[in-house]
Amino acid sequence: MTKAATATARAGPENSIGRLARFFPDAMPLRIPVRLTRVSSSNAFSETTVIEFGTSREVLFASSLPLEFADKLRLQNSDGTLDTEACVVALQYNGDRTAVAARFKDSVANWIVKQ
Numbered sequence: 001m002t003k004a005a006t007a008t009a010r011a012g013p014e015n016s017i018g019r020l021a022r023f024f025p026d027a028m029p030l031r032i033p034v035r036l037t038r039v040s041s042s043n044a045f046s047e048t049t050v051i052e053f054g055t056s057r058e059v060l061f062a063s064s065l066p067l068e069f070a071d072k073l074r075l076q077n078s079d080g081t082l083d084t085e086a087c088v089v090a091l092q093y094n095g096d097r098t099a100v101a102a103r104f105k106d107s108v109a110n111w112i113v114k115q
Contacts, residue, residue: 016099
């Protein structure tokens, strides 16, 4: 006697940025390389990273910088069409890379994601 069965296909393991994106229902997947600078009165750290998700007001990316909630950041892309400040609103620590969500300080007119 033969029995019918179904199986669910599994995607690869979701990364920490994807898990953080669940808290931002309007987040869309992106791949935008940026220069990230932590703006501080005493220390300014920077690195290159990739915005992996975005909304009209937030960006989500991985960082190896020592970031904390409410840190002020500057985000710049290579052609200068994105050059703005943002504030860290969520973090998920995951080893040496942290999933970060940052909200734009002001409205960004040339931002790729529109509501």
